[in-house]
Each structure stands twice: as C-alpha cells, then as structure tokens.
Amino acid sequence: MPKMQSFSVFSVQLYLLLSLMLGVLEVSLSQEGFCTAPSILKTDSNALPLYWKVTNPTLSPSHLQDLPGFTRSVYKRDHALITPESQVFSPLPAWTNTLGAYLITPAMGSHFVMYLAKMQENSKSGLPLSDAERFIFVLHGTAVLIDASGYTHNLNVDSYAYLPPNSTHHLNCEATATLVVFERRYSYLENYSTGLIVGTTDKQPLLETPGEVFELRKLLPTSLPYDFNIHIMDFQPGEFLNVKEVHYNQHGLLLLEGQGIYRLGDSWYPVQAGDAIWMAPFVPQWYAALGKSRTRYLLYKDVNRNPM
Numbered sequence: 107m108p109k110m111q112s113f114s115v116f117s118v119q120l121y122l123l124l125s126l127m128l129g130v131l132e133v134s135l136s137q138e139g140f141c142t143a144p145s146i147l148k149t150d151s152n153a154l155p156l157y158w159k160v161t162n163p164t165l166s167p168s169h170l171q172d173l174p175g176f177t178r179s180v181y182k183r184d185h186a187l188i189t190p191e192s193q194v195f196s197p198l199p200a201w202t203n204t205l206g207a208y209l210i211t212p213a214m215g216s217h218f219v220m221y222l223a224k225m226q227e228n229s230k231s232g233l234p235l236s237d238a239e240r241f242i243f244v245l246h247g248t249a250v251l252i253d254a255s256g257y258t259h260n261l262n263v264d265s266y267a268y269l270p271p272n273s274t275h276h277l278n279c280e281a282t283a284t285l286v287v288f289e290r291r292y293s294y295l296e297n298y299s300t301g302l303i304v305g306t307t308d309k310q311p312l313l314e315t316p317g318e319v320f321e322l323r324k325l326l327p328t329s330l331p332y333d334f335n336i337h338i339m340d341f342q343p344g345e346f347l348n349v350k351e352v353h354y355n356q357h358g359l360l361l362l363e364g365q366g367i368y369r370l371g372d373s374w375y376p377v378q379a380g381d382a383i384w385m386a387p388f389v390p391q392w393y394a395a396l397g398k399s400r401t402r403y404l405l406y407k408d409v410n411r412n413p414m
C-alpha cells in the first residue's frame with residue numbers, strides 16, 4: 107500500500123508537469139476527475155486600473171457564491187473580517203446621493219468608524235460629527251474636495267485627505283467615486299492642533315522597516331498632534347510579517363490589492379482585495395501574502411496618546 111501511494115504521487119507530479127508543459131492544465135485536470143477550482147494562473151490583474159478589485163471584488167469562492175448561508179465574514183470579540191458579499195449599503199446620513207456601508211463602528215469596540223462611501227452623480231458629502239476628524243482615501247473615480255478656506259483639490263484614485271476636527275469642508279462628485287473613510291473623535295492635546303493634509307500614496311517616501319521585508323508608507327505626519335496614522339503596506343507574493351504583533355493599538359484594515367492569509371487570534375483567514383478587517387487591542391495578528399500579485403493594504407492605527 108505505501109508503495110502504491112508513492113508511485114501514484116510520483117505519477118501525479120509527472121502528469122502535472124507534462125500538463126503544464128503542454129499548457130492544458132485546466133482541461134486535463136477536469137477531464138481526469140480532479141476537483142477543479144478557478145486557477146490563480148488566470149487572476150493576473152496587471153491590466154486593470156489601480157484598486158479595481160476593491161470595487162469589483164470576487165465574491166469568492168466563486169463556486170460557493172450561490173450556496174445558501176455561505177459567507178467568509180466573521181465577527182468575534184476581538185476581531186472581525188467583513189467580506190464584500192456581506193456589505194450592506196444605505197444612504198449615508200448628511201450626505202446627498204451617496205450610499206455608505208459601515209464596516210467598523212464603536213459597536214464592535216472601536217473608537218473610530220471605517221466606511222465605504224459610493225458617491226453617485228452630483229453627490230455631496232456631509233460633515234462629520236463635531237470634534238471628529240476625518241480621513242478619506244479614493245478607491246475609484248474622482249471627488250473634488252472644497253476645504254475650509256474654499257480651495258478645491260481634485261482627488262483621484264490613490265489620493266487622500268485629512269480633515270481636522272470641526273473643519274468645514276465638503277466633497278463634490280459629478281460622476282461616481284468610491285471612498286474609504288475613517289472618522290474618530292479627536293483626542294485634543296493642549297497647545298497642539300492638526301492641519302489639513304492632501305496627498306497621494308505614490309508621492310510618500312518608503313520608510314525603514316527594520317527586520318521586515320514589506321514596504322511601508324505613512325500617509326499622515328508622525329508628529330504629536332496626530333492621534334492616528336494610516337499606513338500603506340506592500341508585500342510581494344510569499345512575503346510575510348516577521349513580527350507576530352500583539353499591541354494596545356487598534357486597527358482598521360482594507361485590503362486594496364492581492365490575497366493572502368491573515369492570522370487573527372487563533373484563526374487563520376484567506377483574504378483578498380476588498381476585504382475589511384477590524385483588530386481590537388491585543389489581538390495577535392500576522393499576515394502572509396500569497397497568489398500571483400502584490401498585496402497592498404491600508405491600515406488605520408491610533409498613535410501618540412497615552413492609553414490611560
């Protein structure tokens with residue numbers, strides 16, 4: 107019996123190799139009674155616009171899409187994974203012609219909200235609650251920011267803006283745009299205040315990440331006034347976090363590109379572009395990038411304040 111097994115493993119390997127060489131892998135597998143699944147060889151998305159997968163996610167596994175009751179979403183005490191098939195959009199309070207899906211809210215234990223905003227034709231944003239700061243990042247389309255001084259800023263895909271607490275502003279959108287938005291009640295520090303920030307990810311310098319292989323950019327200043335930051339983290343397939351972090355900070359994460367495995371506590375989740383993750387303080391966390399293309403994720407992290 108053991109002999110037969112090793113023989114059949116060998117012949118399967120040989121067979122796979124031959125099939126690959128002939129370029130008929132998919133056809134031959136399905137004909138020979140193997141389980142079939144969509145091939146990752148076909149998911150090369152280089153030709154698509156940046157962050158296209160976030161607004162056009164695979165509701166995967168695609169062969170389970172119509173399985174009643176199936177979802178990859180998970181909600182636990184110290185973390186949540188909200189996958190695109192679970193997002194529920196409804197009109198955003200105070201915004202016009204805009205649908206929003208709240209992905210992380212204080213009901214989970216967070217001190218911030220994270221939501222997607224789908225601005226339709228001729229839409230306009232509302233203001234955050236008083237004393238709340240706001241961060242927006244454009245995933246699709248173009249929005250125009252009119253800041254407190256009346257200046258306008260065109261925000262295209264990969265652009266972002268930070269609006270200080272109580273700063274009057276609004277976003278206009280003539281066509282369509284999709285944004286991810288973070289808001290939290292600002293934690294004031296005597297003699298310090300934050301300012302308007304507008305930027306694009308690709309203009310931000312790569313930062314040192316001692317002991318790690320991923321590429322890191324921070325979208326906000328690291329100085330004391332700012333009580334959170336937004337990190338953009340890039341991993342090539344096969345790269346993973348060295349540190350298995352457990353820390354007091356909380357996180358809201360949106361996977362912008364790629365796929366991999368996220369560890370949260372004792373659970374290991376296959377994740378892909380479009381997935382959102384809530385990480386409560388002290389949840390063990392770790393990521394490995396898999397698949398054929400780079401992983402990029404956007405990460406909220408509270409900083410610069412005494413947790414007491």
Ligand SMILES: *[C@@H]1O[C@H](CO)[C@@H](O)[C@H](O)[C@H]1NC(C)=O
Nearest residue numbers: 235236237238271272273294
């Ligand atoms: C922000 O606006 C609210 C409501 O107008 C006000 O009560 C609060 O004092 C303002 N905060 C600051 C720091 O000015």
Ligand SMILES: *[C@@H]1O[C@H](CO)[C@@H](O)[C@H](O)[C@H]1NC(C)=O
Nearest residue numbers: 294295296297298299330331
């Ligand atoms: C804030 O500035 C004032 C005036 O310079 C100073 O008297 C006060 O000590 C400062 N407060 C803090 C917490 O540094």
